[in-house]
Structure formats: C-alpha cells, structure tokens
Amino acid sequence: MKNIMNIQRRHLLKYAGITAAVASYPGFIVAKSQGLGNKPSAAFHADIEIKLTLKQIRTKILTGPKTWIWKIDGKLLKGPKATLENHEESYLGPTLRLQKGQKVRIHLTNHLSSQSILHWHGMHVPADMDGNPMYAINKGETYVYEFEVVNRAGSYWYHAHTHSYTGKQVYNGLAGLMLVSDDEEQMLKLPSGDYDVPLVIQDRTFDSKNQLVYLNHMMQRMHGFLGEQIMVNGQADFVLPVASRAYRVRLLNGSNSRIYKLAWDDGTPMTVIGVDGGLLEQPEKLPYLMLAPAERREIWIDLSRRSVGTELTMYSAAFTAGMQGMMGGGMMGGRRGRMMGGRGMMGGGMMNNNAIPLGSEYPVFKIRVTKKANANDQLPSRLSKIAPLRLKDAANADKPRTISLSMRHMSALLNGRSYKMNDVRSDEIIPVNSLQLIEFDNDMHGMMSMPHPMHLHGEQFQIVKRELNPGSQSAYKTVNAGFVDSGWHDTVMVMPGEKLTLLKPFNDFKGMFMYHCHNLEHEDLGMMRDFRIV
Ligand code: C2O
Ligand code: CU
Numbered sequence: 279m280k281n282i283m284n285i286q287r288r289h290l291l292k293y294a295g296i297t298a299a300v301a302s303y304p305g306f307i308v309a310k311s312q313g314l315g316n317k318p319s320a321a322f323h324a325d326i327e328i329k330l331t332l333k334q335i336r337t338k339i340l341t342g343p344k345t346w347i348w349k350i351d352g353k354l355l356k357g358p359k360a361t362l363e364n365h366e367e368s369y370l371g372p373t374l375r376l377q378k379g380q381k382v383r384i385h386l387t388n389h390l391s392s393q394s395i396l397h398w399h400g401m402h403v404p405a406d407m408d409g410n411p412m413y414a415i416n417k418g419e420t421y422v423y424e425f426e427v428v429n430r431a432g433s434y435w436y437h438a439h440t441h442s443y444t445g446k447q448v449y450n451g452l453a454g455l456m457l458v459s460d461d462e463e464q465m466l467k468l469p470s471g472d473y474d475v476p477l478v479i480q481d482r483t484f485d486s487k488n489q490l491v492y493l494n495h496m497m498q499r500m501h502g503f504l505g506e507q508i509m510v511n512g513q514a515d516f517v518l519p520v521a522s523r524a525y526r527v528r529l530l531n532g533s534n535s536r537i538y539k540l541a542w543d544d545g546t547p548m549t550v551i552g553v554d555g556g557l558l559e560q561p562e563k564l565p566y567l568m569l570a571p572a573e574r575r576e577i578w579i580d581l582s583r584r585s586v587g588t589e590l591t592m593y594s595a596a597f598t599a600g601m602q603g604m605m606g607g608g609m610m611g612g613r614r615g616r617m618m619g620g621r622g623m624m625g626g627g628m629m630n631n632n633a634i635p636l637g638s639e640y641p642v643f644k645i646r647v648t649k650k651a652n653a654n655d656q657l658p659s660r661l662s663k664i665a666p667l668r669l670k671d672a673a674n675a676d677k678p679r680t681i682s683l684s685m686r687h688m689s690a691l692l693n694g695r696s697y698k699m700n701d702v703r704s705d706e707i708i709p710v711n712s713l714q715l716i717e718f719d720n721d722m723h724g725m726m727s728m729p730h731p732m733h734l735h736g737e738q739f740q741i742v743k744r745e746l747n748p749g750s751q752s753a754y755k756t757v758n759a760g761f762v763d764s765g766w767h768d769t770v771m772v773m774p775g776e777k778l779t780l781l782k783p784f785n786d787f788k789g790m791f792m793y794h795c796h797n798l799e800h801e802d803l804g805m806m807r808d809f810r811i812v
C-alpha cells in the first residue's frame with residue numbers, strides 16, 4: 279500500500295511542472311497531467327459530451343437494507359438523449375450508446391476516497407485516453423478523455439483500471455457497457471430497442487446486512503474471487519420478460535474471475551452472432567458457450583414459436599477448470615454443486631466461504647414469455663464482412679512474441695514478470711502500424727494451473743490457432759465446444775496446457791498499451807504488463 283502511494287507520488291511530482299498550465303479549465307480541478315487528456319482541447323469538436331462521477335452511494339439491490347456501492351453516475355452534457363442510460367437500482371454504471379465516427383469527450387470526476395481511473399475495454403483510442411493505471415486520479419480530481427469512435431459496431435464496456443485495486447473497484451460497481459453501432463450493423467435491421475438486450479453477468483457475495491463482501495484472502499486472490507450469488511444487470515434472480523419473437527441478446531461476463539459455460543436448459547443450441555469486437559461474418563450454432571471474464575458474445579434467440587408462459591433458463595453447465603494442483607482433483611461440480619456436502623466444501627475449506635464453485639452447474643437467469651408478438655425477424659445468414667489478417671503480413675511471422683502465463687509462489691506472472699508501472703522491457707516494444715504474431719503459452723509447470731482470460735488493449739485481434747499439450751485433454755474436452763474463435767476479439771481464454779496464437783494490429787497510436795489477465799485478482803496480483811508502441 280505504502281509502496282503504491284510512493285510510486286503515485288513520484289509520478290505526480292514528475293508531471294507537476296505541467297500541472298499549473300492545465301489547471302485553469304473552469305469547474306475542473308486538474309492535479310496532474312501527461313499533457314493531453316486532462317483538459318478539454320479547443321481543437322476537439324465533441325459530438326458527445328458526458329460527465330461521469332465516481333461516488334459512494336447506497337442503493338436498493340436486494341430486499342431489505344440498501345447496499346453501499348461505488349457508483350458511476352452519468353450525465354449527458356451533449357448529444358442524443360439515447361446516448362446515456364443510467365441504472366438506478368443497480369451498482370452498474372450507465373450504458374453508453376455511441377456511433378462509429380462520433381467524437382466523444384468524457385469528464386471523469388472522482389469523489390471516492392480511493393484513486394481510480396476508467397478504461398474503455400476493447401476501444402481503439404490513443405494511449406493517454408485508454409485509462410492506463412498511471413493516469414489514476416485522486417478524490418476531487420477530473421480526467422478528461424477525448425477520442426473518436428473508430429471501432430466497428432460491437433458490445434464494448436468500461437471499468438476501473440486502478441493499480442492493485444481493479445478487482446475491488448469493479449466489484450464495488452465501477453463498470454458499465456459501451457455499445458457502438460455503425461452503418462454496416464444498422465443495414466442488417468437486427469432486433470433493436472426492447473428486443474436488443476444487453477445482459478451483464480457477474481457474481482457477488484452479500485453479508486447478512488446486504489453489504490458487498492470482497493474477500494482478500496490470499497488463496498482467493500490466487501483463484502480469483504468467486505461469489506455466492508449470480509447477478510444479471512446488477513440484479514439477483516434475474517428474469518427477463520419477453521415477447522414471442524426474435525431477440526438479440528448481448529452477453530458480457532463482467533465477473534472478476536468466474537468463467538461461465540452457458541447453455542439453454544431445454545437444449546436449444548446457442549446461436550452466436552457476435553463476439554468482443556462485433557458481429558461475426560455468419561451465425562454459428564454451439565451446444566454451449568464459454569464466457570470468460572471480459573468476453574462478450576451476442577446471441578440470437580427466436581421465441582416466435584413459444585407460447586405465453588414459457589420459461590427458459592440459461593444456466594452454467596459443469597466443466598473442469600483444471601486447477602489440479604491446489605484443489606486436489608479439479609473443480610468439477612455436479613448439478614447444484616454448491617449444495618453437495620454442504621456449502622463451501624468445494625473450496626476445500628480454504629476459502630472459507632459459500633461461493634458457487636467454479637465449474638459447477640447453476641442457473642444464471644431466466645426468460646419468461648409474457649406476451650404474443652407478430653414480428654417475423656429472420657436471422658440474416660450473412661452478418662458482416664471481416665477481412666482476415668494474414669500471417670505473411672505480420673512483422674514477426676516466423677518469430678512470435680511468446681507470453682508465458684504462470685502462477686507461482688503466490689504470484690501470477692507474464693513471462694515471469696510482475697506488473698510495474700512504466701516498466702517496459704526490450705521484448706515489450708512494438709513498432710507502430712505493425713501486425714504482430716503473439717502467442718500465449720499457459721504452461722503447466724507451476725504448482726497451480728488455471729485458465730487465464732488474456733486481454734490486450736488497443737485494437738481487436740484475430741485468433742490464429744490453439745495447440746494443446748496432450749496431457750490436458752480431459753479438462754479441455756469439457757469446454758472447447760464452447761469457444762468462438764472467429765471474428766474480432768480483445769480477450770481470449772487460454773486453458774491450462776494450451777498455447778494460443780493470435781494476430782494483432784498495432785496501428786495509429788504510440789504509447790503504452792496494456793496486456794494482462796482479465797481475472798481481476800490475477801491482474802491485481804501483477805499478471806499485467808505494458809507494451810510500448812513506438
Ligand atoms: Cu478490461 Cu485492461 O482491461
Ligand atoms: Cu481493455
């Protein structure tokens with residue numbers, strides 16, 4: 279803690295020289311700056327202007343006492359009204375709806391007693407607009423973001439990205455959706471408005487007074503936080519009332535560490551139409567869908583032949599996460615695994631809580647057909663056009679940048695290194711406007727092997743291949759039919775014993791762009807690094 283404060287202080291002093299010059303914008307107090315990013319620039323003509331305020335409030339989430347949460351309170355200063363939608367009875371931040379090509383200015387003001395900063399996950403923005411932890415602001419300070427939306431249509435999101443405290447801050451509520459639309463998407467006439475439903479899936483633990491409990495027990499940090507209760511859009515026991523027609527459902531796994539294996543309880547296949555970086559070229563049908571932290575999947579569900587009163591449950595099916603070392607034989611749970619042998623048994627008693635075990639079977643949410651509809655939407659067979667990235671265009675086609683993932687001695691590491699602010703090694707320097715071949719190697723040599731949802735900031739990437747160490751087959755077979763590797767991604771789950779190769783463009787912007795595990799406890803344990811684009 280002290281150490282962190284020192285780093286921040288040094289950082290603050292380093293830029294103190296620029297401070298005075300930027301502190302003059304009316305109404306905004308700016309304490310530190312990297313130049314851009316801290317004050318609105320006159321040359322930037324914003325189409326959309328938003329004020330986001332971080333504050334601690336009490337809100338009604340469960341029946342009974344209100345819950346203290348950290349809320350991102352949103353106010354639209356300029357732009358179409360539909361741009362910003364606040365969610366009062368939830369800890370989630372406002373949903374932001376943007377159009378490709380819009381110029382967006384966001385004033386972020388921190389009224390929390392902790393430092394914080396927000397990151398636009400999946401968005402391709404300049405380095406100093408990306409919410410790198412080095413830009414964290416203190417209580418009373420404001421950070422001004424300015425960027426043009428260059429991403430294609432897709433379900434992006436945003437969340438706190440504070441050094442060592444991302445897990446805790448996201449858990450307390452600092453996250454929300456950022457949905458982008460564009461002409462290509464609008465031409466498809468997919469279900470919209472009430473029939474386009476974003477669902478943020480998370481898990482939480484509440485104490486007997488309805489207050490959020492975030493455990494910091496070392497063992498739980500190594501595994502990642504697992505809650506006792508599944509929340510959808512910030513609500514417990516979520517039921518979505520629907521009409522008998524087609525829906526576009528956008529799923530975001532906003533959990534700190536929980537991995538879902540989503541399936542419909544009546545065996546209806548999952549029809550996937552989009553992933554992290556927007557629509558696929560064509561729909562894909564899967565028996566179930568793996569959804570690791572930070573990943574998004576858009577699905578199509580046709581309820582036109584369902585009668586009023588029908589209920590469907592989306593549940594998380596059993597799978598093996600592969601934590602052999604620590605847990606003494608995997609984490610596979612049976613039906614209603616949390617009920618087996620008493621709550622908390624699956625954690626071996628070490629975690630000392632009643633968390634729903636990872637890989638057990640449990641319901642996530644329900645949909646209930648409450649009215650008839652005459653709509654007759656057809657799922658388009660062609661959704662978008664995606665230009666494949668080509669290996670031969672990579673700057674390092676025969677020499678991939680390998681990033682080994684490991685957990686040892688109570689730390690989570692990338693190439694054996696832990697996160698340090700402003701610490702870029704020679705193999706972390708990437709030339710701007712280059713295409714890079716990157717491979718994540720989830721080695722099995724540590725005492726603990728776990729899936730790691732790996733995320734890279736900046737532009738979306740394409741998955742090239744997965745190679746599996748033959749010894750890891752059995753766990754792998756419980757999940758791999760749920761991967762969607764086509765399309766554009768910013769996060770990908772790498773299973774134990776797996777090596778995953780991807781192609782990622784690093785275009786347009788120089789500066790620091792992070793790569794890290796999106797298990798937020800792993801991230802906070804140091805499983806995070808920066809690339810410097812030069
Ligand atoms: Cu969603 Cu660096 O994070
Ligand atoms: Cu990100």
Ligand code: CU
Binds near residue numbers: 730731795796797805
């Ligand atoms: Cu991890």
